[in-house]
Structures are given as C-alpha cells and as structure tokens.
Amino acid sequence: MSMLKGAEIFLKCLRAEGVHLVFGYPGGAIMPLYDALEGSGIRHILTRHEQGAVFAAEGHARATGAVGVAIATSGPGATNLVTGIADAKMDSVPLVCITGQVRSPLIGTDAFQETDVFGLTLSLTKWSRLVRSIDEIPAVIAEGFYWAREGRPGPVVIDIPTDFLKGKMEFSGPAKFSPKARPSDEKADAAFPDEVISLLSKAQKPVALIGAGAKLSGAVPELRRLLDDLNIPAFATVHGLGAVSPEAPYYLGMVGMHGTRAANMALHENDLLLVFGARLDDRVTGDPSRFAPNSKIVHFEIDPAQLDRVRQCELSVIGDLAQTIPAFHRKINNAKLPDWSDWRAVACGEDRAELDPRGLAQPTIRFLDELFGRLPNNSVILADVGQHQMWAAQRYRSDSPRGFITSGGLGSMGFALPAAVGVQLAKPDATVLCVSGDGGFQMNIQELATVRRLNLPIKMVIVDNKYLGMVRQWQQLFYQRNYAETDLSDNPDFVEIAKAYRISAERINEEVMQEFPVSQETADTLERFLHSSQPELLVFDCAPEANVYPMVPAGAALSEMLFEEE
Amino acid sequence: MNAFHIHYRNTQGTLMRILTAVSRRGIDIPYLHAAAADGVFRADLLLEVNAKQIGQLCRDWHAIVDVMNVRVGAPTPEMMENLASSFAAPHPPASATSSGRSASAAMA
Numbered sequence: 278m279s280m281l282k283g284a285e286i287f288l289k290c291l292r293a294e295g296v297h298l299v300f301g302y303p304g305g306a307i308m309p310l311y312d313a314l315e316g317s318g319i320r321h322i323l324t325r326h327e328q329g330a331v332f333a334a335e336g337h338a339r340a341t342g343a344v345g346v347a348i349a350t351s352g353p354g355a356t357n358l359v360t361g362i363a364d365a366k367m368d369s370v371p372l373v374c375i376t377g378q379v380r381s382p383l384i385g386t387d388a389f390q391e392t393d394v395f396g397l398t399l400s401l402t403k404w405s406r407l408v409r410s411i412d413e414i415p416a417v418i419a420e421g422f423y424w425a426r427e428g429r430p431g432p433v434v435i436d437i438p439t440d441f442l443k444g445k446m447e448f449s450g451p452a453k454f455s456p457k458a459r460p461s462d463e464k465a466d467a468a469f470p471d472e473v474i475s476l477l478s479k480a481q482k483p484v485a486l487i488g489a490g491a492k493l494s495g496a497v498p499e500l501r502r503l504l505d506d507l508n509i510p511a512f513a514t515v516h517g518l519g520a521v522s523p524e525a526p527y528y529l530g531m532v533g534m535h536g537t538r539a540a541n542m543a544l545h546e547n548d549l550l551l552v553f554g555a556r557l558d559d560r561v562t563g564d565p566s567r568f569a570p571n572s573k574i575v576h577f578e579i580d581p582a583q584l585d586r587v588r589q590c591e592l593s594v595i596g597d598l599a600q601t602i603p604a605f606h607r608k609i610n611n612a613k614l615p616d617w618s619d620w621r622a623v624a625c626g627e628d629r630a631e632l633d634p635r636g637l638a639q640p641t642i643r644f645l646d647e648l649f650g651r652l653p654n655n656s657v658i659l660a661d662v663g664q665h666q667m668w669a670a671q672r673y674r675s676d677s678p679r680g681f682i683t684s685g686g687l688g689s690m691g692f693a694l695p696a697a698v699g700v701q702l703a704k705p706d707a708t709v710l711c712v713s714g715d716g717g718f719q720m721n722i723q724e725l726a727t728v729r730r731l732n733l734p735i736k737m738v739i740v741d742n743k744y745l746g747m748v749r750q751w752q753q754l755f756y757q758r759n760y761a762e763t764d765l766s767d768n769p770d771f772v773e774i775a776k777a778y779r780i781s782a783e784r785i786n787e788e789v790m791q792e793f794p795v796s797q798e799t800a801d802t803l804e805r806f807l808h809s810s811q812p813e814l815l816v817f818d819c820a821p822e823a824n825v826y827p828m829v830p831a832g833a834a835l836s837e838m839l840f841e842e843e
Numbered sequence: 844m845n846a847f848h849i850h851y852r853n854t855q856g857t858l859m860r861i862l863t864a865v866s867r868r869g870i871d872i873p874y875l876h877a878a879a880a881d882g883v884f885r886a887d888l889l890l891e892v893n894a895k896q897i898g899q900l901c902r903d904w905h906a907i908v909d910v911m912n913v914r915v916g917a918p919t920p921e922m923m924e925n926l927a928s929s930f931a932a933p934h935p936p937a938s939a940t941s942s943g944r945s946a947s948a949a950m951a
Contacts, residue, residue: 399856400863404908406855424908457852459911582906585898 278449283411284313284442287375290418292318293451296346298337298702299375300330304350305390307377309442322702322731325723327354329695331361332721335370336699339682340657342495344371344425345699351377352390355436356397360689362432363401367686368516369493371430373421378407381438395436403431411441415452423454428597429580430493465596470608472592473551473575478612480549480573482620483509486532486561489516489685490554490579492678496598500553501525503606509617510547510624512540514555515670515685522676527625533561534829535667538838539629541829544569545836546624552576554598556583558686559831567834577601640787641665641740641819645672647795648710648738651807656708657682657700661693661717664746667825669712691720694737698724701733708736708807715741715768725778728812736807737814739771742821750824754842755831766821775814782814844873844889844926845897846918852909853884861886861910864903868896874918874926883911889918889926 281289287310291299300322303311314321324330331347338345345365349358355376365372379388384407395407404424406417414437421433466472477483485507491500497520504511504521511521512532521528530537532544544550550572555561562568565587573591576584577598584593594601645668649658658673660666660683673681682700684692697711718739728735740746745763752760775782783806789799806815827838851857858877865872865888874889892900897915904913918926 395856396859399859400867456908580906582902584902 278447280445281448282309282313282442283414283437283444283446284309285317286411286414286446286448287418287437287442288313288317288319289448290415290451291346294418294422295343298322299346299348300324300333300337300699301348301375302327302330302350302354304354304377306351306379306439307348307354307375307442308350309439310348310375310377321348322698322727324695324698325726326721327357328360328691329698329721329724329727331358331372331374332364332689332692332695333699333702333724333727334372334374335361335365335692336659336682336696337703338365338370338372338699339368339696340679340700340703342371342493342679344373344422346373346375348375349377350390351379351394351439352392354390355392355394359398359401360687362398362434364684364687364689364692365432366401366403368684369430369489370432371425372432373425374432374434376434376436377442378436378438380440381409382440384438394434398434401432402434405434406436408435408437408441411444411446414441415448415450416454419452419454423456427456429490429583465594465601465604469592469594469601470605473594473605474608474612474614476549476573476575476591477507477609477614481615481617482547482624483507483549483551483617484543484547484624485509485511485551485553486544486555487511487513487517487520487553488555489514490577491517491520491598491602492554494554494579494598496554496602497678499599499602499606503602503609506606506609507614508621509551510539510543510621512536512543514561515683517555518670518673518681519675519678523674524676527621529625531670532835534563534831535671535825535827536829536835537629537671538827539624539626541827541835541838542629543624545834547572550574552578553602554578557587562587563829563835563837564832639823640790641817641823642668642672643790644740644787644817644819645669645712647790647799647803648807649674651803652710653708655704655706656680656710657704659683659693659697659700659709659711661711661713662688662690662747663714663717664742664750664823664825665712665714665740667747668740671825690714690717692717694718694721695724695727697735697737698727698731698733701735702731709734710736710738710807712738712740714746715739715743715765715771716745718771719768722774725775725780729778729780733812734810735812736809737812739814739816740819741768741771741816742819742823743768744821746823747825749822750828753822753824754828754839771814771816780812780814781809782816784816784818787817787819844891844918844923846916846922847886847888847890847900847904848914848916849886849888849904850880850883850911850913851886851907852911853879854909857907857909858884858886860907861904864900864907865890868899870896874922876925887922889922
C-alpha cells in the first residue's frame with residue numbers, strides 16, 4: 278500500500294477501467310486532477326468548451342462502444358456538460374462525466390462556482406454520485422463505470438469535491454463492483470421463440486424494425502443471419518442504420534418522419550411487427566393512435582422501461598439481443614413458416630421507390646451521393662441536426678454498424694464537429710466525414726481549434742442554405758411561411774473563418790451538381806477534399822428553400838407522407 | 844387513486860429519482876411516505892394516474908438501478924385518512940413552525 282493523493286487514486290482507478298483518453302476543460306475545482314495527469318497513462322484532449330468535451334467523449338464512445346469520459350470543473354463547467362449528458366441518455370451512450378466540486382465544507386453555501394450538478398442531472402443520468410470522502414473514490418469509480426456499460430448503456434456523473442482530490446490516503450488498488458440481484462429483474466421466458474414462431478406462422482405481412490439496440494449489443498451478425506433466413510421486409514431507425522446491409526433485397530431503408538416511402542408504408546400496413554432494440558419514439562411512429570393499425574408487436578428489448586410505451590405489445594422479449602436473437606434463430610430453422618413472397622413483392626416493389634424521383638435530383642442529395650460514393654469502406658459519417666442530417670441518413674449506404682453517428686434522440690445542434698474529434702481519435706486511420714448545417718456548425722465552431730491543434734484529418738462539410746433549414750421547412754409547411762428568426766443570411770464567411778484557424782477550406786455552389794455526371798473539376802475537388810491528410814472544410818452553398826421529403830407531418834400517420842408542398 | 848409501493852436501496856438520490864419520474868409527467872404527489880422497511884427502504888405514493896401512466900411509471904422506476912421492487916395496489920385506509928387530513932391543512936403552509944419559530948427567524 279502506498280500513500281497517494283486522491284487525484285492520483287482517481288486516475289489509477291480510471292486506468293483500471295480501461296480509460297486511456299479523456300476530453301475536458303480545466304478549472305478551479307478540478308485543478309488537482311489536472312495536476313496529476315502527467316505520467317498517469319491517460320491522454321487528455323483539451324477542447325475549447327465543455328460541451329465540446331462531452332460531445333467528443335460521446336463520439337469516441339459511439340465509434341468504439343467503450344465508455345467515453347469527459348471532465349469539467351464545478352459550476353459553469355459542470356452545467357456546460359448537461360446537454361451532452363442528456364444526449365447520451367437519449368441515445369444510450371456509455372459516458373462518465375467527472376466534475377470538480379467546491380471544497381466539501383463549502384458545499385451548500387453558494388460558494389464561488391458551486392452548483393448542484395448532482396441534483397440538476399438526476400433525471401438525465403443512469404447513475405450519479407457526489408463523492409463524500411476520499412476513501413469512496415475507488416468504489417464510486419468502479420460502480421459508475423459498471424452502470425455506464427451495463428444493460429442499456431447510459432451517462433453517469435461523478436462529482437468530486439476538490440479537497441478530496443488534494444487529500445491523501447493509503448491506496449490498496451482499484452475496487453470491483455458486483456451488483457446485487459433484484460427480485461423483480463425480468464428475463465425472457467425460455468419458451469418465447471415458440472411464441473414468436475406461432476405469431477409468425479399466422480402472419481401474412483410480417484416486417485422487422487431495427488433500432489440501435491442491435492448495434493449496442495453487438496448482435497449485428499446474428500441479426501443479419503436471422504433476417505436473411507426470415508426474408509421479410511426490414512427497415513431501420515436513424516440509429517439502426519448500418520445494422521442491416523443496404524444491399525439486402527428485403528431492406529427498405531430508414532423509417533419515420535423522413536423515412537423512405539417503402540419503409541413507412543410497410544410499417545403502416547404490416548400485421549406483425551418484430552422490433553429489435555428500438556424504443557418506438559414519436560419520430561418513428563407518427564401519430565401513436567394510428568401507428569401500425571393492424572399490427573401485433575413483438576418487442577425484443579434489453580430495457581423493460583422501453584416496452585409498451587406506444588402500444589401494448591403482443592409479446593415482450595426482454596434481454597440482450599446478442600442472446601435472444603440467436604435463441605430465436607435456432608428455433609426458426611425447424612419451423613414451417615408461410616410463403617411471404619407476395620407481401621415482399623408489394624413492400625419492396627419498385628413503385629415504392631425510396632425517394633420521389635424529383636428528390637434524387639435535388640442538388641444537396643446529389644452532393645451527398647457524390648461524397649458518400651467516394652468514401653473508403655472504413656469511413657465514419659457524422660451528421661449534425663437538421664435538414665442535412667435527414668438527407669445524410671436517407672443517402673447513407675454503408676453496411677458498417679458504427680459508420681453513421683448523429684444526435685438522434687435529443688437532436689443537439691452542434692454535436693457533429695466535436696463528436697468527430699472523438700471519432701477521429703478513436704479511429705485514426707478512418708476517413709471521418711462531418712456533415713453540418715450553417716446553424717449547427719456555429720454552435721461549436723470553436724472546436725476548429727481542437728481539430729487544428731491535434732491536426733486531425735477530419736473532412737468537414739457545411740451545407741449552407743443560410744437558414745435554420747429544418748425549422749424554416751416547418752414554418753413554410755405549417756406556419757404559412759412565417760420565417761420567424763430562422764434567416765441566417767448574415768452568416769460569416771466560413772472559408773475565411775477556417776483559414777483563421779489555419780484550416781484549408783473552399784466553397785462550391787450547388788449549380789455544379791446540376792451536371793450529370795459532375796464535371797471533372799468538381800470530381801477533382803471532391804477527391805482532393807476527401808483524400809487530404811489534413812483537416813479540410815468544404816462549404817456547399819445551396820438553395821435556401823429546399824425541403825427534406827418524404828415528410829410525415831407531426832401528428833399524422835406514417836402513410837400520410839408529403840412529397841411536396843401542398 | 845392508485846397506491847404505489849417502491850422498495851429501494853437508500854443510496855444518494857434514489858428517492859429523488861423516484862419522485863422525478865412522477866414530476867416530469869406533471870403528476871401531483873398528494874401522498875408520500877418514505878421510511879426504512881424490511882432491511883431496505885420503502886416509498887408509498889398515492890397518485891391519480893391512468894393505466895398507461897401506471898405502466899410507464901412502473902417501468903421508469905424499475906430502470907432506477909437501486910430500486911428493488913415496485914408494487915401497485917389500492918390505497919389503504921391509513922393512506923386515505925392521511926390524504927384527507929393533508930387536504931385540510933393550509934396551503935401554502937403557515938410561516939410559523941410547530942416549534943413556534945417564524946420562517947424568517949429560521950432563515951436568519
């Protein structure tokens with residue numbers, strides 16, 4: 278045993294959890310931890326805002342499946358993490374946020390930079406602790422990392438008063454955490470495969486909906502084998518993209534508010550819906566009262582809290598998809614299932630082309646197609662939040678399960694650029710393409726400094742329509758074109774801003790996408806952009822009033838898609 | 844009214860997590876009693892909720908890592924009696940406390 282400072286113990290416990298990379302921003306209460314970083318074996322990435330740190334940690338976690346770690350000081354440092362914590366909760370991202378706190382005797386006195394981060398993140402975290410003594414540090418870290426990873430992953434906050442980081446104690450080694458069993462923990466009944474097969478054998482129009490859970494549980498190979506054998510129409514939520522190969526003949530693309538016509542129609546018309554790891558939120562269901570009106574639902578889900586939220590399931594299969602899918606698959610090999618070829622022909626028919634033909638000619642969609650088509654196989658695409666996000670999701674064609682990363686649940690503008698920092702650090706050999714809008718890019722534009730400092734070869738795209746485009750689209754369609762406070766025509770010159778950060782940048786206009794095929798000059802520009810060894814910014818100037826279609830208006834049924842302004 | 848009985852480990856914030864699952868839905872909490880029971884802690888709540896909210900609340904509570912068990916039932920006579928007496932109390936509470944000190948004195 279040796280006498281160590283609390284900060285040193287803290288870092289040793291992080292190492293024991295496998296942490297070698299953290300993102301953060303220093304400040305008064307967390308200074309002792311920063312003081313101990315050198316020689317700890319942990320690399321710290323300085324972002325230029327705490328929100329950048331937490332989104333970068335999320336990006337790292339989303340790209341790898343490992344726990345992301347963000348560090349901030351007390352007060353404003355901690356409150357600046359809150360959006361990222363909420364984002365991780367919504368999208369089931371394993372995240373540990375470490376916040377410094379004022380000295381323990383000052384807690385509750387409204388001391389300088391004191392805030393109740395434990396209280397204000399209670400409803401956003403899966404688990405949290407305010408450390409109450411130096412000797413709690415090993416146990417708190419072990420338990421915090423356990424809950425961040427366990428079951429449905431999620432965010433954890435560990436708030437530590439600065440005096441415990443400075444104090445010393447005998448350290449015998451990191452702690453281990455073993456949870457106590459709960460009498461009410463539910464598990465799938467061993468007979469569930471027979472029940473699902475019984476429902477399938479009576480179904481005439483079965484479909485499969487794939488969510489993020491399939492990817493989080495590492496069940497993608499098992500899921501693909503199952504779907505290949507079932508051969509029923511399948512579609513994915515925005516976070517399920519990449520779980521099913523886009524080449525699969527039964528795959529219909531993304532479902533939901535901006536999903537493909539084929540996917541939305543199949544979700545509306547089916548009579549048996551197999552849900553794999555999706556929570557069926559309002560962007561997927563449309564009007565809940567008219568969601569899949571003729572359907573029985575079988576829900577494979579690890580988190581019982583997600584069941585029966587929209588409608589009572591016919592059957593809930595609670596458990597890790599990595600176990601429940603193979604258990605189910607083993608049984609269907611011997612089952613006699615109906616021939617669904619007629620239904621498949623309808624659901625996957627060419628008359629339900631994934632986008633309206635006019636949509637495919639839309640310059641931004643063509644631009645994204647040109648970019649995505651040039652990406653190497655190991656690429657990761659990040660999309661910020663807004664119209665460009667939905668266009669990118671619609672055009673995503675990779676079969677890489679962790680190849681498309683976006684803030685889908687919370688919809689946090691400003692997510693993509695700092696998250697790309699975390700992704701590029703996790704995957705230094707991958708091409709990381711970060712697609713943002715002109716609104717969202719400015720929300721964390723300061724992270725260009727982080728990109729430059731680390732010389733990360735991130736390929737940044739701004740789809741610049743000089744509007745808060747998605748809000749403007751809603752204003753056009755549902756608020757009689759009252760474009761209240763969405764005009765960004767006074768945007769700064771993003772090319773000049775990038776250059777001020779010593780990042781190479783150029784601009785192209787959407788007119789170059791009206792040539793079929795694109796000119797050699799445009800092709801050269803895109804190739805040069807994607808294959809540079811340096812960070813690059815490409816600003817795509819596009820029409821201010823282009824809309825994302827199809828669109829299911831809020832409160833409408835999935836079958837009531839819009840394909841143009843009515 | 845439905846009665847909810849939640850057994851939980853009394854770790855930091857667990858009771859607050861139980862209550863925020865209710866408050867985030869804008870549901871009033873007319874009756875709450877929390878105390879040690881059978882080696883763990885038990886929170887009893889009376890809530891005016893519909894069947895869908897019952898399911899959502901039970902699942903949200905179960906997702907709290909230190910909640911052991913959740914039961915739903917009809918209110919006991921003791922709960923209803925306490926509920927009735929709490930409605931009879933002034934709201935907001937009078938500033939004078941039972942010990943006779945004023946609220947402003949307590950804050951000083």
